[in-house]
Amino acid sequence: xxxxxxxxxxxxxxxxxxxxxxxxxxxxxxxxxxxxxxxxxxxxxxxxxxxxxxxxxxxxxxxxxxxxxxxxxxxxxxxxxxxxxxxxxxxxxxxxxxxxxxxxxxxxxxxxxxxxxxxxxxxxxxxxxxxxxxxxxxxxxxxxxxxxxxxxxxxxxxxxxxxxxxxxxxxxxxxxxxxxxxxxxxxxxxxxxxxxxxxxxxxxxxxxxxxxxxxxxxxxxxxxxxxxxxxxxxxxxxxxxxxxxxxxxxxxxxxxxxxxxxxxxxxxxxxxxxxxxxxxxxxxxxxxxxxxxxxxxxxxxxxxxxxxxxxxxxxxxxxxxxxxxxxxxxxxxxxxxxxxxxxxxxxxxxxxxxxxxxxxxxxxxxxxxxxxxxxxxxxxxxxxxxxxxxxxxxxxxxxxxxxxxxxxxxxxxxxxxxxxxxxxxxxxxxxxxxxxxxxxxxxxxxxxxxxxxxxxxxxxxxxxxxxxxxxxxxxxxxxxxxxxxxxxxxxxxxxxxxxxxxxxxxxxxxxxxxxxxxxxxxxxxxxxxxxxxxxxxxxxxxxxxxxxx
Amino acid sequence: xxxxxxxxxxxxxxxxxxxxxxxxxxxxxxxxxxxxxxxxxxxxxxxxxxxxxxxxxxxxxxxxxxxxxxxxxxxxxxxxxxxxxxxxxxxxxxxxxxxxxxxxxxxxxxxxxxxxxxxxxxxxxxxxxxxxxxxxxxxxxxxxxxxxxxxxxxxxxxxxxxxxxxxxxxxxxxxxxxxxxxxxxxxxxxxxxxxxxxxxxxxxxxxxxxxxxxxxxxxxxxxxxxxxxxxxxxxxxxxxxxxxxxxxxxxxxxxxxxxxxxxxxxxxxxxxxxxxxxxxxxxxxxxxxxxxxxxxxxxxxxxxxxxxxxxxxxxxxxxxxxxxxxxxxxxxxxxxxxxxxxxxxxxxxxxxxxxxxxxxxxxxxxxxxxxxxxxxxxxxxxxxxxxxxxxxxxxxxxxxxxxxxxxxxxxxxxxxxxxxxx
Numbered sequence: 001x002x003x004x005x006x007x008x009x010x011x012x013x014x015x016x017x018x019x020x021x022x023x024x025x026x027x028x029x030x031x032x033x034x035x036x037x038x039x040x041x042x043x044x045x046x047x048x049x050x051x052x053x054x055x056x057x058x059x060x061x062x063x064x065x066x067x068x069x070x071x072x073x074x075x076x077x078x079x080x081x082x083x084x085x086x087x088x089x090x091x092x093x094x095x096x097x098x099x100x101x102x103x104x105x106x107x108x109x110x111x112x113x114x115x116x117x118x119x120x121x122x123x124x125x126x127x128x129x130x131x132x133x134x135x136x137x138x139x140x141x142x143x144x145x146x147x148x149x150x151x152x153x154x155x156x157x158x159x160x161x162x163x164x165x166x167x168x169x170x171x172x173x174x175x176x177x178x179x180x181x182x183x184x185x186x187x188x189x190x191x192x193x194x195x196x197x198x199x200x201x202x203x204x205x206x207x208x209x210x211x212x213x214x215x216x217x218x219x220x221x222x223x224x225x226x227x228x229x230x231x232x233x234x235x236x237x238x239x240x241x242x243x244x245x246x247x248x249x250x251x252x253x254x255x256x257x258x259x260x261x262x263x264x265x266x267x268x269x270x271x272x273x274x275x276x277x278x279x280x281x282x283x284x285x286x287x288x289x290x291x292x293x294x295x296x297x298x299x300x301x302x303x304x305x306x307x308x309x310x311x312x313x314x315x316x317x318x319x320x321x322x323x324x325x326x327x328x329x330x331x332x333x334x335x336x337x338x339x340x341x342x343x344x345x346x347x348x349x350x351x352x353x354x355x356x357x358x359x360x361x362x363x364x365x366x367x368x369x370x371x372x373x374x375x376x377x378x379x380x381x382x383x384x385x386x387x388x389x390x391x392x393x394x395x396x397x398x399x400x401x402x403x404x405x406x407x408x409x410x411x412x413x414x415x416x417x418x419x420x421x422x423x424x425x426x427x428x429x430x431x432x433x434x435x436x437x438x439x440x441x442x443x444x445x446x447x448x449x450x451x452x453x454x455x456x457x458x459x460x461x462x463x464x465x466x467x468x469x470x471x472x473x474x475x476x477x478x479x480x481x482x483x484x485x486x487x488x489x490x491x492x493x494x495x496x497x498x499x500x501x502x503x504x505x506x507x508x509x510x511x512x513x514x515x516x517x518x519x520x521x522x523x524x525x526x527x528x529x530x531x532x533x534x535x536x537x538x539x540x541x542x543x544x545x546x547x548x549x
Numbered sequence: 550x551x552x553x554x555x556x557x558x559x560x561x562x563x564x565x566x567x568x569x570x571x572x573x574x575x576x577x578x579x580x581x582x583x584x585x586x587x588x589x590x591x592x593x594x595x596x597x598x599x600x601x602x603x604x605x606x607x608x609x610x611x612x613x614x615x616x617x618x619x620x621x622x623x624x625x626x627x628x629x630x631x632x633x634x635x636x637x638x639x640x641x642x643x644x645x646x647x648x649x650x651x652x653x654x655x656x657x658x659x660x661x662x663x664x665x666x667x668x669x670x671x672x673x674x675x676x677x678x679x680x681x682x683x684x685x686x687x688x689x690x691x692x693x694x695x696x697x698x699x700x701x702x703x704x705x706x707x708x709x710x711x712x713x714x715x716x717x718x719x720x721x722x723x724x725x726x727x728x729x730x731x732x733x734x735x736x737x738x739x740x741x742x743x744x745x746x747x748x749x750x751x752x753x754x755x756x757x758x759x760x761x762x763x764x765x766x767x768x769x770x771x772x773x774x775x776x777x778x779x780x781x782x783x784x785x786x787x788x789x790x791x792x793x794x795x796x797x798x799x800x801x802x803x804x805x806x807x808x809x810x811x812x813x814x815x816x817x818x819x820x821x822x823x824x825x826x827x828x829x830x831x832x833x834x835x836x837x838x839x840x841x842x843x844x845x846x847x848x849x850x851x852x853x854x855x856x857x858x859x860x861x862x863x864x865x866x867x868x869x870x871x872x873x874x875x876x877x878x879x880x881x882x883x884x885x886x887x888x889x890x891x892x893x894x895x896x897x898x899x900x901x902x903x904x905x906x907x908x909x910x911x912x913x914x915x916x917x918x919x920x921x922x923x924x925x926x927x928x929x930x931x932x933x934x935x936x937x938x939x940x941x942x943x944x945x946x947x948x949x950x951x952x953x954x955x956x957x958x959x960x961x962x963x964x965x966x967x968x969x970x971x
Contacts, residue, residue: 132879135879137875137876137879137880139839139844139880141840141844141877142831142839142840143835143836143838143839143840143844144832144836145834145835151564235843239843239844242844242845243844489754
């Protein structure tokens, strides 16, 4: 039976029919001195506070959502996630990113083998690499210490480390600060071409991150890097492999084939999904940036969120509440656009990261039973640093025709350690804007006295729901909590939608098709035939590439 | 004359020694309970050639004595030979002296507090009534301190008071036999001149090292180049020996002081670069080893001859050997060290480190060696028994960080030889 046919779903539909006509402004009007929406609808855990009072919900909505979650056996699914059941059914394996942040003295057996031991052995290997690089004792082919790191990876092997390094830039120890760090992902070589112009071969180390170690984007960048080192140094490839490359992959065999020596290899496992992998060895650039202590604080923050998600009841559970309210907005209020709006420049890569996390996980329309599903799943996510987006797409949020749900994310404290009043004032200004925008989106004209008589092009409809995620401050621990919060939110929604969030078959066929199209572009005989659009474009490209054109 | 010496730096002890020897009554300010000067000196100063005996002798003759600071402050002539970082302490000392005296006072500052610091001290005293703080540029190098003080070729001091200048000339008179130049200027100018000289020396060393590294890549012998450069009278031969970098606390700290001043006031990074390149240069012998063994030296036996920052000193302060030992340890090599003076300091630093071994016999340190790194040009290394060396070494590889050996000779004896810049 499809979830849409359950009593719990139908009850929510009935409730939504009523709520459709209720404006957030009116919900707040019902506040009284002893009963306030904020007190009733905000939740906190350790360093995070989530305010859901600007969502179009009442206590009744939450009761009905709980019934739906129970109906979908959310608690069972949580247990299966943490236990390592093969809930990634299409690939027949568990999804155990939570194991990557379990403490060393804990235990989790997969096929009678304690994987927590493996995780911590790998962390220790990573720590020894970090220590060596920070001490200036990882030497390049000339004997000079490495002072520049280039991470080559794409998708999960790029977005997580890139985002975290930026987000935690204030948490750098001096050794991390001295390292220059770059990220290269683009297949066309434009990032690496630009970098190689500026980098010094003797002191540059490349981290090649790829779960399969076959990703064409990554390997083509890696080969370009190695070629560059080879022509600059004139030394043997074997020597460059040993001193200028670290490989991070689930396939030791493929790393061996490429030439990475064993003690420069870091492993992770097929039970870690790419977009859930920054807690693994893929996080090496993060550890190099913020030190191993910082990296472990990040893991602890995420682990604290895991425990909270696992044990807190529905009424207090942050990821469950965040996920279920998403369900309410998408499936019952029919909102299909979701904006991620951090009010902190350090989180500039968070929107891109969540785009992958949510859309690659839940952008699906086939159930776990292999049947087409007849309801909406993951909405379209996008985002930008809030204050910058105010000058870009907020116009649409305030006066466009689409309903959009927003996540406002901000730290309460910042620049505590900076003796700079100007910066401290800028932080307050940013917070003032964050509060102003979510208030205006929710209340519309009612937010400002007198605006209801303004001409119509100056009027604000309001009633755009939002969640505000307030961090005490942005540090490795709270950052770990924040990212784990979203990971579990995604899982909660996948349970309600009855889909597998841990595979990504939708990205496979394009890679295969590209291989087919490479042949005609390289003037090799191709036996494939294409549609007239593709044929036309192919011919146009080949014509334009003819010498003399 | 009765003179109080403030500070326990090498300059303080050496100055006290030679002033006592020339007949002055010298009082070293000592507020500790230590009564034995040799203990108070500490190991690195104690190793300064001739100093320990001179001090002991002068103590026996009672021309040199300890004094506590309260009694010292009552004297009329003072010399400040204090640590460069102790400026605040110096102001307290001068302030105390000022409070206790209305008579004529001469305070000779020869500490590297920085440009303008002598003038700052002067503000605590009444210059017009012959209470004067003057600056005397010390010109000693570790290992040759006594010689430098006894036979200076030039002396620069900063003083604008007639009486004080006369007193300083009188104090220096016993050491003026070989004096070619006595330059008197304002204290600030004298401080600046001292800094400028040190900076110039650093620039010369930095420059010749850069040239040496380039010569290597162009397959040119830096020895030839250096001789030609030195023959030019505008340049001269001093401080033109390429090597694996300079160390030593006083020299490095003074340059750092000037580098900071240049960066702060002029946004100039000339000397910063020299210091940075010097740190890199210290690892040059390691890099030659590393490249020779194709980036893998784990489990190799590497011998080091010479660990102190320069011959004649036991001190390891900022010595190239320290960076090289760290690098070798990090690459899992075994390090076998000989040094005529510095072994105790090495042992203190590395204790029972399983990869670090020390030897009193330089040939014994070579047993089964995969390479010899010569880092300090002690005289006893200049003409060793090469055949014995060859027979003891596992691989006859010599990396000469001070260009001590004759390359052609060593190659004729079947050594593989790398120098700096040749």
